[in-house]
Amino acid sequence: MNLKRAVSFQPPAASLFESDTWPSRLACRNAPIGERLRPAKTSATQRLVAGCWRLTNLFGTTGTARATRILLAAVCWLGLALLASARAEDFAPVLEGRQLIFPADHGAHPEQRTEWWYITGWLTDEQGRERGFQVTFFRVGTGIGADNPSRFAPRQLILAHAAIADPDTGHLRHAERVERALDPLAGATVGQTRAWIDDWSLTLADGAYRTRIRADDFELDLTLTSDGPPQLNGRDGFSQKTPDPANASFYYSRPQLAVSGRLRLADADRTVTGRAWLDHEWSSEILPEEAQGWDWIGINLDDGGSLMAFRMRRRDGSTLWAGGTLQQGEQPTQILSPDQVRFLPGRRWQSPRTGADYPVEWRIDIADRRLSLRPLMDDQELDGRRSTGVVYWEGAARLFEADHEIGRGYLEMTGYWRRPLGL
C-alpha cells in the first residue's frame, strides 16, 4: 500500500520551471493600484438613435435551444448598447450644408455613429403570391478600440437583419447577424455600397443592387435596379428629426427599385419579381429624450412616383416632428414640411405575444391629400423581448386614396410596446 505515493510521485522539481511552487513571499499587500479610470459617461448614452429602433432585433437565434436561450440572455444588454452606448462626441456631427456626392456617398461613413442601408419591398412569385421582404445592413461605430492595433478591435460593428412577411405564415420570418467589422469576414466599405457579414451581403455595382441572405428557414438572392437618381430627403439630404437641428441625419432613398431574383421558403425555391425601396441614412445623434418612438412609411406609387413620410411621437402620442418627400409621377420632388404631414391612427391590432397595441391602419394626410394605409397582414410585429428587449412593427402595407390602391411599400412603428407590470 505504500507504493502509491512513490511510483506516482511528481517531483516537485517540476515546479522549478513550469508551475508555481515558487514561494509567494514576494507578495506584498499595499501596492498602489494603477487603476485606469474610465471616462465619465455623458447623458448621450440616453439618446436613442431614432433609426436604431430598426436595429432592435439584431441578434442571432441559431443553434440549439439552450444555446439560443443563453445567447439571447447574453446579448440583451448589447442590443441596447448599440442604441445608446458610444458618446456622440466620438463622432462627427451631421451638419446642414454638406453636399451629398455620388457614388462616394453610397459607401459607408465610419466617422458617423450609425448608418444603415435599409431595403423594403414587395415580391411576387410565379404563382402570383405576394410577400413583403426587408433586408437591412447596419454599421455602428462603438467608440471603442480606436487605439487598439488588433484586427479584432471592435471600432465598427456590422449588423444585418432580414425578414419575410408571408400571409400564408401569418407572422414574420426573420433572421439576424452581428459581427465586428473584420476584413474579409464582415464590413462596410467606404466609397461604394458594399456591406457584408460572411455570405450575407449587399452591394451596388453598375447601377444594380444585389443582396444575398441565407437563413435557416429562408433565402434571398435579389437584384434591385433603379433607373432614377437618388432621392434626397429633407434639405438636400439633411433630414431634420426634431425641432433641434442637432437631431438630424443624412438621408437619401432609392424608390422604385425593380426586383428580380430568387426566394427560398422552407425547401421550395421561387423566382420572384417586385418593387422595392432602399434607404441609406447615417447620423451621429437623432432622437431626444422626449421622443417615445416614431412612425414611418416608404411607398412606391403606382404612377412611378414615391412617398416617404415620418413623424416622431412624444410620450403622450402627440407629434414632436414630422417630415417627408413626395414625388408624383414625373413631377418635381416635393419636400414635405412638418405641418404638411399628419399621421392619424385607425384600426388597431393587439399583439397576442406582447400585448402591444398597434394602429395597423392609418389615415395619412399629405399636404391636402387624404390617404389611407392598410397592412398586408396584421401580425408583422418583431418580438425582440428575449434578445434586445425591444418590440416593434415593421411590415408591408398598401396605400389607398379614396379606396383606390395607389402604391405599396412598408410601414414602421416603434415605441408601442409597454413592458407589462411584473416583468
Add this chain to the structure above:
Amino acid sequence: MNATLRHVFLASLWRRRLATSLSLLAIALGVALGLAVQLIHAAALDEFGRGIRLLNGAADLQVLGSRAGFSDELYARLAQRPEVDQASPLLEIETRLPARDEPLRILGIDLFRIGAVTPSLLPVSANPDEAAPAAGDRLDALQSDALFLSPAASARLGLKTGDRLRVQVGTRERTLRIAGTVPAAGVGQALAVMDIAAAQQTFERIGQLTRVDLRLAPGVTRALAQARLAALLPPGVAVLTPDDAASEVLGLSRAYRVNLTMLAAIALLTGGFLVFSTQLLAVVRRRQEFAFLRALGLDRDSLWHGLLAEGAVLGLIGGLLGCLLAYLLAALAFAVIGGDLGAGFFRGIAPQVRVEPVLTLIYLALGVFAGLAGAWLPAREAARMVPARGLRAGDEAEVYRARPRWGMALGALLLAALICLLPSIAGVPVFGYLAVLLILAGAILSLPGATVAAMAMLRPGRSTLWRLARTRLAAAPGQTVVAGAGVVASVALAVSMAIMVDSFRGSVDDWLTRMLPADLYLRASDATASGYLDPESVARVAALPGVAAVRPVRFETLRLGETGGAIALIARQVDAGGGLPLVAGTLQPPTGPDQPYPAWISEAMADHLRLGVGDPLSLPLGARSHPFRVAGIWRDYARQQGSVVIEIADYRALTGDTRTNDLGLTLTDGTAPEPVMTAIRATLGEQLSEMILPGTLRAMILGVFDRTFLVTYLMEAVAVLIGLFGIGTTFAALATSRRKEFGILRHLGLRRRQIGLLLATEAALSAAVGVVIGLLAGGAIALVLIEVVNRQSFHWSMDLQLPVGLLLIFSLSLILLAALAARLSGAQAMRQDAVLAVREDW
C-alpha cells in the same frame, strides 16, 4: 445452519478480537485507499470533462497551436473555407495576478462568434436592464478593460462586479474591471472571459490566437475537413478533434491515475494475506473443535460454508469501514491538496466529492472478495480434514508440513522477468504491475523451501534451544509460511519503496545540480503565465553591480508529429549554462554552417517520437519548420509530455522572440545575493518579479520530495506494524496449539523462560527467512518499479541506489521485533501448568 453459523463461526471472530481487528484494519485500509483514489479521480475527471465540454462547446474541430499561439490571419482564412460553417477565435492566457498565488485563466473571445460554438462562455453584463440606461456603458463587453468572471473564479478571487483586478503582463501591471459574469460556466470552472481585441491589447498578444473552434458545414465529415484544413496550416499548428485535444491531457494523467489504482489494489491484496494468516491459524487452533462438530453431524459443506462466511463477514465489515473512510479521505484530499492529489494535472477546477454508488459497491465487493479469498485455503483445509484423525492430538502439525514449491516459485519469477520486456498498454505499465504481483507470489511460494534450505545451512550448534528451534522450522516450514507471508509482503513492498525513493532522490538531486547552475534565479511569473522579462529588463538586471553574467531561459510549447501533441520547448545556453543531465549523446555537437541546429530531447520525447541520438528533427519555430538534429537525450523529471532543449541563440535567431521567462544570474566573486535581490526588486518592482536562490529552491524541492515520501514511510511503518502484529498473533496461536509440546519440554527440564526463548528464536528465524526473502523480492520489485513502471508511466529513468545502512537497520530491527512479539504473545501459553498441559495429551 443459522444458529451454527452464529455460534460456531461468527462468534469465533469475536473471540479472537485482536486478530479479527487486524484483518479488518488491513481490508478497510485497502478498500479505503482504493476507493478514495477512485472517488477523487472520478470527481476530478468529471469536473475536468465538464470543463472540456464547456470550453469545446459544440466545436467539431479545433485548430490549436503552441502556447505562444499563431497568427490570427489564419482565422479569417479558416472562417471563409467552404468546409467551415462557424469559426470562433480564442486567445487563452494564464494570467499572473500580482500578490496572488494562483494564476487566472483568461479567454479572449469574439462575443459575436462564441455563441454559435461555446455559448456557455458568453459573458453577461451586470446591468442588463434597459430601464437604467445611465447605469453604465452598454457596450461594456467590448471595452478594453472589461473582464467577466465565472462564478468559481469570482468566489476564488473574492471579487464581484465593479471590483478591479490587477493582472501582470511582462513586468508591468494592468488593471481590469469586473464587468459581469460568465453564468453558464458551471460552478467548478475558474475562468474569466474578455473581448478578444481587448485581450490581445492588454496582454501584448496583438495578432495572435491560441485556438480557433470550428463548426463544420452540414454534410462535411470531420476527417475530410481535417485533411483539407491541415494543408492550410503553418508548421506547429494542428487541427484536432476536441476529443484528441482533451485526451492529450487525460492521457498524461492516465498513467498517474492507474498507478494509484494499482497500488491501492496491492494494499487490498496485503489485506487478503492477513485474512489468510489469521484464518489459517484460527482453523488450526479449532481443528479438534471442527473434528468434534463433524463427528456430531455437521457436514462438510456446512463447515466449508461457515468458514467462508467468516471471511466474507470480515471482508464486508472491513469493506464498509473502508468505504466510509474512503469518503472521508476523499473529502480531506479535496480540501487539502485538490482534485489531482497534488500532481498538477487539473489546475483551475474545484471538484466536489459525490456519492458514487457503483464504485462504492465495487470496492465493497472487492473487500468481501479479499475476505473470501483469504479464507478460501484455510476453509478448504478444514473441510478436507478426516474427523477421526482431526480428533487426535498433534494432528495440527499436518497443516504446517508445507512442501517446497520451488518449481512454481521459479516459474512465477521467470514469468515476471519475461513480461517486464513487454511494452505498456495505452501508456499504462500493466505488465510491470503483473510482474510485481508475480514476484510477490514467487517470494511467498519459495518460503517453505527457503526455510528448509536455510535451516539446513545453519550449523546445528550446541545450544539445545537453538537446535530445537532449527529442527522445528525445518520440519514444519508451513509455520514460516503462515507467520512469514505477511512479513515477506510488507518487507518486499517497504524495501522496494526504500530503494526506489532513494534512487529517485539521488537522481533528482543530481538533476537539480545540472538544472540550477546559477547563483540566483529571477522570473516575472510562472512560465505558463503572462509575466515575462523583456530584453530591456534583462539588460537592466545584467547591468546591476555584482552581476557577472545572466543566462536567460525561454519556455515555449511546440506541436510535433502527426498527432500534433504538445511538447515543451526550453531555449537556454546548454554547454555554457551548466549542461544537462544527459543519458545519451553529447553537450558539444559538431558546429558549422552546414550542420543542422542541435537539440537535446528528453527521454519522454525520445520515447514518444521514437528518436535516437543523431536523428534529424524538424521543429516549427516562428511559423516555419527548421532542421534540427538530436544531439543528446536528457533526463527530465518535470515535463512528462516531453521536452526539447535548444540553444537560446538559435531560438532567438529563428523566432525573433526576445522574451525571457527565467533568468539565471551568476554573481561576481564575493558578492552576496541579498543586496543584488534588493537591487532587482528596486529595478523591476516589488510584486512583479520572483527571485530565489538555487540553494533555497533545491532545499525546498527536496523538502517537498521528502515530505511527500514521509507519508509513504509512515504508511510503510503501519504496514510493517501490521506485519509484526501478524507475527505476534501467529506465535500466540502457535504457542496455544503447542501447549502439549511445551508441557513435555517443561517435564524434560526446560524452564519457562527457556521456552519463551525457544519461541523467540523460532520467531527470529522465521522472520529472518521472511526478511531475507522480502529483501530479495523488494530489490526485484524496486528494479521493476524503476526500469518498467516509472519508465513506461512517466518516461524517466533514474540511477539505482541502494540505501544499505537503512535496509540493514530495518531488517535487524524487524527480526528483533518479531522475536519480542513472539515472546510476549507466547507468554500466556507458558503460564499454564506443565502437568495440566501434558494431561491433555492422552
